[in-house]
Structures are given as structure tokens and as C-alpha cells.
Amino acid sequence: MQSLVDSTLSAPDKDDTSDAQLYAAIDLGSNSFHMIIARDIDGQMQVVDKHKEMVRLRAGLDENGYLDEVSFDGAISCLERFGQLLKGFPEEHVRAVGTNTLRNARNSKEFLRQAKEALGHEIQIIAGQEEARLIYLGVSHGLPSSDEQRLVMDIGGGSTEYIIGVGFEQRHLTSTEMGCVSVTQRYFKGDEITEREMVNAINACRIILRPHHMSLTRLGWNTAIGASGTIKAIGTLLQENGWSDDHITLDGMLKLKSYLETHGSISQAIYAGLKGLKNERVPVLAGGLAILIATFQELSIDKMQVSANALREGLIFDTLGRLYEADVRETSVTNMQNWLKIDTAQAQRVAYTALSFFQEVHEKWKLDKDSYNYPKLLKWAAQLHEAGMAISYKRYRHHSAYLIENSEMAGFTQQEKSMLAAMMLNHRGKFAREPFEALTAPHNESLVYLTVLLRLAVRIHRGRDMDVSNMETSNIRLQIENGTDLKLFFEAGWLAEHPLTQLDLEIEAERLKAMNFNLTFE
Template identity: 40%
Template sequence: MNESKSSPLYAAIDLGSNSFHMLIVRELSGCVQTIAKVKRKVRLAEGLDKNNQLDQAAMVRGWQCLSLFSEQLRDIPEQQIKIVATAALRKAVNAQVFLTQAEKILANKINIISGETEAKIIYRGVAHTSGGHGKRLVIDIGGASTELVIGEQSETRLLNSLDMGCVTWLKRYFSDSLSEDNFAQAIEAAKAVIEPVLSDYRRLGWKSALGASGTIQAVLEIITAQGLDERITYPKLKAIQQQVIACGKLETLNIEGLNEERKPVFASGLAILIALFESLQIEGLTLAGGALREGLVYGLLSQQETSSVRARTAESFIKRHHIDVQQAERVAHCAITLCQQVTPRLSDRALSLLKWAAMFHEVGLNIEFKKAPEHAAYIIDHSDLPGFTSAQKHFVSSLMLNQRGQWQAQLLSQQHALEKPEALILTRMLRIAIIVCMRRTEGSVPNINLLQNENDWQLCFPPTWSEQHPLRAAELELEAKVQSEVGYPLRVIEALC
């Protein structure tokens, strides 16, 4: 193994009860760049018998997977590699048999971590990769355990590792049928596991909820494939449950948006998630940007600031693509100031996405001007942006495409980050702000009042503004025509508003 301490590469391997994961990153100029992500379904927990003996077949599946991973570790210094094992190997009475051979294969030490440590590392991964403020509830449904954490910024406030997972619940409740009765038994059993710690979570409370597991990723893929927004809610989960029940058996499970690889443990994971929603009275859940393996990597790295994941991502992105920061901030301030005059009030989530869309809107100029919106959309869609969900990235990408020229209405119906009324307002505002700020100089942006009658808008500028600024006035008149022609009336007037 190359022991060079100058290597910028770091590796994290998570020997989970359902899947084994490997993450390779490079630390570069204060940001983290993902080099490789490898995942294999090993289903180690399937090999546990009633006495918690891990069978030979499960061990062999694990060793074969680690033989694939080992090649990638050869050129990474040992001190920059972290390998952990979780619930299945915590339970296995013969875990050492598996570990002895696994450590020979990887030429590295493997640590079996406690449920509490696992929960702490999961929260670190979420804190480093997901935006948000205030107390957060984090859920990770693994193969043999489920971690529940409440934290704020980078600190955990309450954590538990619960003895239930999508592989163990599969063996107990869904091996023969996907019936309504089996679901009811699985959900009630999960609620019984949650009950002893329930009062602690209700008492502490949280502002937002995030999920960091394959089950939650699968639910997100289903609801977006079926035309719904990315927020996971109880009615959506119950609707998916009915679709699963209608399939009857695992062999015939076929739901729009459900990946083939996720099918075997989806029903069991869904039952646990429904139980969590019911017990904790969760209003809505979004997918986190990372979990255990990201937490392991960030524990190895020198970068420890987690107060604003999106701000750190934006700073790196803007620097990498040579974006004019002053102009981007000017457009963002103009757009947000106008949005703050809209009724009903826009959500904080919408205003945050508008800010970052404005900050990124000129990224395509780094390639060329004529098709800059298309280039910007492509770059956003295909960049690793910690702190932004895939649906949020796609929405920002759609704003990039719609920032000037012909109005592209279909983009508003193809995104799942916001409800359409908010998405519409953000699209209109960004287009307007870009024109208002086209002088690119300090002090050139006037005070504008927005007069609104639902989607019928008037932009009220100071008297004689159009005479002093004829180019921007002409561009705004053209924009007013574009928006009005697609059913969103816009007029530009001058008055003492």
C-alpha cells in the first residue's frame, strides 16, 4: 500500500446489514469531490438464524463484495481509510470469523460500531450534506436497525438505534405475502419497538425531518415518477402501501418508479417508515444528502464547519466556475426583495432556492453566451451539490433554462421541489431581476414596488426611470409581452407608488 501522506484521497466503507457501500472522495481546495461510489446488495442480515449465527453463504457474499472493494484501497494511506460494520455484525455471535477473513481481504482494520456511534456518524453525514436550520429529526432505516436522531447544526441532542430493519422485518412479516394483514402486523411491531423512546422525541421536538436510507430513496423515486413533489407525507405513504398490497407477492411487486434492486426489502422498509410517521406524527420528510459513509469521510477530513452546507457548496461552485459574485448577489437581492412583496408569503424553502438560482444563473457564461442558459442547466443538473436534493437541483436547473427568451411552461410541471404556484413566481421574478440588474453596477438597481392581483402584476418604477434607462425599459416591455402572452399579465408603470 502506498503510505504517502500527500494523497488527497479518502475512503469510507460501510458494511451494512442490507448493503455494503464504499465511498471515495478527494479533498480539493476546501471542498469535497466524490470520486467513486460503489454499492452491493449483500443482505448480511439474511444469514442470521434464530441464535444469531451468521451462516456461511452470507459470509461468502460479504467476502466476495470486499474483494471488489479492496482494489480501490491500494493507493490510499491507511490513516485515510475508515471501515465500519453495523447491526448484523453487532448481533452475530460468530462475527469474528467473518471479520478475520474480511480484514485480510481489505488489508485494513474493521470496527464494529455501536448503535449509538452509528447514529452519531449518520447525523454527521446528514449535517455535512443537507441544508436546513433548527432542530432536525433524522431517520435511517437499515437492514437490521433503524437510527433516530434529533440534532441541531453539527450537534446531536437525542439518539437511539432501534432493533428493527428492512431485512429482519422482511423475514418476519413479508416472506410469504404482501397482504394488508401482514402490513398491519409489521407496522404494529415497529410501533412497539418505537414506544419506549417515543416520549423523549415528542418532548424535544424538531423543525424539519430528513431520511437517509434506501427505503426513503425508493419512496422518493416512486412519488416523483408518479408526478408528485419530493416531500414525503403520510397520505403518499399510505397510497404506496395500497399499491404494494395490490401486487400480492414479492415476485409480482411492480410499482411505477420502484427500482428492481429495491423490490425485495421495499415493503418491509415501507412498513417501518409508516410506523415512524404514525408514532412520531411526522408531517413531512425529505431525503438527506448523505448518511453513514459520508459521516465517516467527514470525520477523516479536516473540514469541520457545518453551519451552512449550501453556503459552502455555493462558495466552491462559484469559485470553480468563475461566476461574478457581485452581479449574482445583485440579482439575488433584487429578486428576493420583489418576492417579499408577494402575497401570500412565499415559503422560506422557495426563497432559499431563488437565492441560489440567482447566485448560479450566469454559470453557463463560462462556456459561451448564446446558449448560456442551456449550459447552466446542464452544469447544475450534473454537479455534485451537497445541501441540495436531486429535485431541488432539477428545479434550479429549470430556472436556468427559463431565465430569458421564450417562456418554457413545461419546465414548471416537470419539477418536484415546489408547488407550481411558488415555482411560477420564482421563474417570473428571476427573469425580471436579471433584466433590472443588467447594468452590472452598484447603485443602478431602482426601488421597485410590486402591485399584485393574483397572477396579474404591475411593476412600479420611479417617475422618468424609463427615460434615463431606455435599454432596460425596452427589455422589460419585451419581457412583459412574453409573460402576458402565456397567461401571466405583467405591466411596467412609472408612478410614486
């Protein structure tokens, strides 16, 4: 069965000089959309193209939490332009993620549907912790090898991430609900800047950061690194106006703050001679400066260097890791199994049988033609389906679904966790249609098929008595006809020796009728 999973993860030929060597990462940020296109050269990323557009998605959220028409349409138009450069890219070579604003927008589902059509590839929403992990991965790959502990900070439009790590390994991840757009909108009027507004904004940011003060400072760091357009812009301003050398310092930022307050607005400061500020940064400078000053003050940072890498570079390296057998999601699943003390032998039995069924039916059900790796999703669902037993056997499938959908699992997007939760909730008992209906097409239909395979595997192994080492020789097969007629074949006499399994399958046949499947067995 491993051969099936391996075949879906096979890496491209590195000697191939075609477009199949190219990888793309798209970061749908709250302030700007970024796309990076790179090549893998002997394990090293070589950037061949970059694109950025100031979409200002966060600024388009109305008072009810919906993206307004202007920001919605502008973002889709941007993705159409990005999509023109991605034609011919293998699906598995493109990663596109949405961050804080798309996590919170109430019409994000409709946006994601249109965005996929515009870009030509699936958009995945990532949680703040996952965003922080990818940022650190991108930054660490752009730094010299070192054993020093690093604090990495990234200011987005709607959130700010803080990560502490050594080398490529992150040790602490924090995502906070403050960003250069949201803080600017709340505390500043237009480009006007007064001392009172700036003090209020800085203090508000310190309050947001304060609950994380102890966890961050207890770990400590040798070097602080900033990784966002806002931090880069502030670093450039300090250098070009003579307020710092090659690092960002608190003293330099306070001089910039005083200069802006003296002139009353950013536009007046530029007219008076402020150098180094691009027009695209004017609308969000005040909020970004308040966040950075608050961070320096709250965490007692002396100086900060600026990284050229950020989330999008992290996406590229994470994609390469998935293709070359270093998928962090596998580690996350193992960690969940250990944490929740899941019966891993049972999980292995169910996973093996579910994947063997997948191999027999995936072509007829057309489960191999999508951006998601369905065999892996099926395997992970099998490995974690009993997670809820750590809480209680009663309603454990509900507990399993809740735990997985709401846990921080490195590498997993919100969509992937929702898919796993839908399968776990429905791996036995009556079918609940709502979790599938909440998924976007084609997953709303494909996940039903995967869940049927999981249910059958769970029923067959309810006795927990099959020796895992002998499963390759067990001859249990599944055939489908007309899409919904399922037939299980067992070795002669097997069902007679397992009467409870036969009874379970009879019950399952009745359950499956509710989802318009017809199950028979012999």
C-alpha cells in the same frame, strides 16, 4: 510528549496531488455494503467514486445467530473487490465499519479476521449510538447551513436510527432494533403483501418506537430528513407513481401500501404498472415501508425530505476531523472524566510518563505499524484508568473496565472500548490474560506491551506527589533488551527518597514475571 502524539496525527499536505489526498469510507451494512472515495478540497469533500453491492448480510443469519456460508463468502468477495481500489491508500485515510448484523453475529470475530485480509484494512464494529452520530454528521454536511432543528432517520437492514440536532451538533441519538431486512423476514412471506401482514408489521414497529416517543417529540424538530437506500426508494416510488411531489408523506405511503395490498405481492404490483422500483429493493421494500409508516404515525410527521448523504459520508468527515485535530473521542474522554469526577492531575501524571516510555520503546516493540493510534489509546487508558473509583475503590479496576466497555462514548468503536477495557482491568494487580486473548491480532499482543507501560506509570505515580508542571524535567527512563527485559533508570537518590515506590516496583517485577517480562531498576 505532546510532540509524539502530534506526530502520529499529522495531517497530509493539502497541496499534494497524489493518492495521499484520497479518503475512503466503507459501510458494511446489514443489507448492502457501500464504499465512497473522496478528496479533501480546502475542507470540502469532493466525491470521486462510489460503489455499492447488495450483500444482504442480515438475511444470512441462521437461527443460532451465525452468518451462513453463502452470506459470509459473498461478503468477503465483495470486500476483496473493494480492496482492489484501496491499494496504496494510507491506513489512516480508510475507515471501514460494521453495523447491526456484525454487532450481533456470533461468528463476527472470524468474519472480521478474513475481512481485514480481503479489504487490506481493519474493520471496526460500531454501536447503534455511534452509527446514529455518524449518520447525522454525514447528513448535516449535505444540507444548507441553518439554525433549524432537524430529525434525521436512517433505516438499515437490522436497525433504524433517529437523531435530532442543529447544524453539525446532534442533541439526541436513538438506535432501535428494527430494520428493513429483519421486519420483512419476520412479517412477510416472500414478496407477498396482505393487509393483515402490513398492519401487524406496522404495529410491531410502533411498539418498538414507542419508548422513544416522548424523548423525541419533547425536543421537536422543524424538518424531518430520511437518509437511507430504503427511504430513497420509497420517495422515488411515491413521486414516479404520482402519490406525492418532492417529499415523502403519510398519505402517499398509504396509497403505496394500498396498491401493494390490492395486487397481493410486489411482483404483481410491478406487473400491473408500479413504476420506479429497482430489483435490488424488492426483497426489503415491505419491511422498510412498514417502519416508515409506523414512524410517521408514531411521531406525527407531516412530510420528510430525502438526503443524498448517510453513514459513509459521515465517516469521511469524521476521519478528516481526526486528522485535523477535531477528534470527537478526545471530547468523549473529557466528558467521562467530568462525569466520574476522575482525579485529572493524577491522570495527567500517569499519561505523561506512560507516553514518555512509549516514545523510548515503541520502535523495538513495533508499536507504530498498525491502523490504530496506540499512543492515543495509551493516553486515554491513563486518563480513565481510575474511572471505577466512582463506584468503589474495592475492585475499582474491574469497575473501570466495565464502565468504559459498556458506556456510549462518541467516536469510539467497540474494538477500541474493548482495548481500553483490557488495559484498565490490567493496569495493576494480577494479569488477566482473557481480555487480551479476545482481541484480534496484532492487538492481542500489542496491547500487552501498552499495558506494561501503563502499569509502570501507575506504580511510579502511586504517591500522587509529583508536580505536574515539573514533570518534563524529571529524568525517568525505560530501556528494553531482547523484547522482554525492562530496566528503569531514575535520578541518583530518587528511589532512596521514595522507598514506597521502590517497594511497589519490586512487587511489580514479580507481577510482570507472570507475563514473561523481567523488570529491573536503579
